[in-house]
Amino acid sequence: MEVKNNILETIGNTPLVELHKVVKGMPCRVLMKVETFNPGHSIKDRMALKMVDDAEADGRLRPGGTIIECTSGNTGMGLALAACVRGYRCIFTTSDKQSKEKLDILRAMGAEVIVCPTNVSAEDPRSYYSVAERLSKEIPNSFWFNQYDNLSNRKAHYESTGPEIWRQTDGQVTHIVVGVGTGGTISGTGKYLKEQNPAVQAWGIDTYGSVFKKYKETGEFDEKEIYPYITEGIGEDILPKNVDFDVIDHFEKVTDKDGAVMARRLAREEGLLLGYSAGSAVAGLLQLKDKLKSDDLVVVVIHDHGSRYIGKVYNDDWMRERGFLDAELKVRDLISAKKQEEAFAGINRDDSVRQALKLMKEHDFSQMPVLNGEEVVGSITETDVLNYLLENPMEHAEQPVRKIMRQPFPEVSSDLTLSELGRHITKENPAVVATDRSGRKHLIAQYDILQAI
Incomplete structure (x- = not known):
């Protein structure tokens, strides 16, 4: 029988999946290392288990002990899995910008979760770093893992993620693209791949409000670069020891909006329901496409699953409140919003x-x-009908519609954005016709647009 002894044995060996639609126009192939296949639905399972193994081996974590960690959610999930199997208590500190889903999942795994303010410095006693450190000093037989500076983090990726990518690409990988938070993934994976082929490029995805990009380019830690941002899982206001700036060749910043919009595109166009930072990683790659050649092979390493963000990135109201939704609303979204029974009449x-x-x-x-049968040959509006009946005797109501019809409504692609659609809908032309993927036609009118926005 093929049976795993426990859930921890299922970590790693995640698949590579090729991207197509969202990277259309890229000069080379783009593959994604889909880390959501880990049991905790995140790449952090790898480093969480490695940190636990190493802490047990040298006695920092002892039987019956308490795991303490500051986490955005995913590392906590990996540690919670290990704690469930090996019998530890977990206390996690996190910031108040993290999604409710992440906190609920951690609590479901038996962890205690303490929410701390985001907009304070790392040294502030209220920060989630400081609270975790204080608890580790106060609670007997506890250990603060500190994923930012615990080098078992990047070692996990040197030992697993890097070798997997090298093997899965048959050594043909030329670039890796990774969102950078603690820095363990890109530093460990990049170090291994560069040892196999020094020409491999490691591109880190940063966010506006984070210090990484400027520090890499100037060597200056500029506090003016630090300000609040919405993107989860990448960017920092500190320099974690796990970030190896010598391994990372380039940092690319991505806006909160572009990351969120791309995450939704990945779900809709590629069937990959992924986290916020996955959207940022692919959006950053598209910004860098001019640096790539036709014989390159890019691997995007993503962090977590979209189920962590159902109340945020995948919630239309949340996206609309932040002005993010208008960037991606397309005709197909209007079609999806129409009731199924609304046939093309x-x-x-x-x-x-x-x-x-x-x-x-x-x-x-x-x-x-x-x-005329199945063919659209013209169009009429209520104004056309009303004006005709008011201007002509009622017996003319028996005249065929072709007598008063105007030109057919224009047919548009379902991929058209709302701003592009606006050029087709005018006072004289109040609707368009679009065809969905099943070949069914739909009439899109001004009312449908108003409902959507």
């Missing part, structure tokens, strides 16, 4: 104006396509 070109009026009243239509 039109009227035959030989039906009477009276029949058109009846249909419009019954279904509250403001406009309709005019059909």
Whole structure:
């Protein structure tokens, strides 16, 4: 029988998946190391287990002890898995910008979670770093793992993530793209790959409000670079010991908005429901596409699963409140929002104006396509019908619709954005026709746009 002894034995050996739609126009192939296949749905399972193993080996973590860690959620999840299997208590400190889903998951695994303010310095006694350090001094038989400076973090990726990527790409990888938080993933993975091929490039994805990029380029730790940001899991206001700036060749900053929008695109276009920082990583890669050649092979290493962000990135209200949703709303989103029973209703070109009026009243239509069989040959609006009936005797209501129809509504791609769609919908042309992936036609009118925004 193929049976794992416990859940910890399932960590690692995650798949590489090629990206297609979101990287259209890139000069080379782009693969993603999908770390959500780990049992805690995050790459942090790797380093959490390594830190526990190493702490047990040298006596820093003893039987019946308490695991203490400052975490954005994912490292906590990995440590909680180890604690469940090996019998430890867990206390985690985290910042108040983390998603509710992350905190609920940690509590579901039996951990105690203390939420600390984000907008304080690392040295402030209220910060999640300082609170974790204080608790480790106060609680007997406890150990603060400090993933930022615990070098078992990057060692885990040197021993597992790097070798896996080298083996899975048959040694053809030329670039890795990784969001940088503690720095363990990019530093450990990059070090291993560069030992196999010194030409491999390691590109770190940073966020606005973080110190990494400027420090790499100037050697200056500039506190003016530090300000609040929304993106979770990457960027720092400190310089963790796990960040090996000699391994990282370049840092690219990505806005909160671009990261969130790309995360949603990955879900919708690639079928990959991933975390916020995964969106940032791919968005950063697209910003760097001019640095790539046709024979390059890029591997994007992502951190966690989108289930951690259902109340944020994957929540339309949250996205809309921050002005993020308008950047990605497309015609297909309007189609998805329409009720399934809202069939593509039109009227035959030989039906009477009276029949058109009846249909419009019954279904509250403001406009309709005019059909000749399956073919759209024209269009009518309620204004067309009303003006015709007011200006002509009622017996003319029996005239065929083709007598008053105008040009067909334009047909547009379902990939059209709302801003692009706005150029097609005017006072004279109040609707468009779009076809979904199943080949079904839909009428998109001004009302549908108003409902969406």
